[in-house]
Amino acid sequence: MAGLNVSVVSAEQRVWEGSASQVIARTVDGEIGILRGHQPMLAILAEGEIRVTTDGGEKITVDAAGGFLSVDHDNVTIVAGTASIAAAA
Structure with missing residues (x-):
């Protein structure tokens, strides 16, 4: 079963793109978790x-400011300012 198709971009570059089982992001209304469906x-x-x-279970953390998150048919697009x-801890 395929996961979420995720694309994280900023004004300057494509930051990360791939397949994921979960995305958690902070919105102006609070933190939100996105799963398949x-x-x-x-x-x-x-x-x-x-x-x-x-x-594959790898954890990716992206520091972001501004922008929006869109979810449609298991496609998650994050466009950040x-x-x-x-950096890994």
Whole structure:
């Protein structure tokens, strides 16, 4: 079973793209988790982390500020004003 098709981009670059089992992002209305089969939606991003769990179980953290998140038919598109992969702890 295929997962979510995720694309994270900023004004300057494509930050991360791939297949994921889960995406968690901070919106102006609070934190939201996206799984396969999520209802279509559009949300405004707040400054903070976007956490992606790939289909292989890898955890990707993206620091992002501004922009929006769109979900439609298991496609998650995140367009941020600024975004970059967070350094590993």
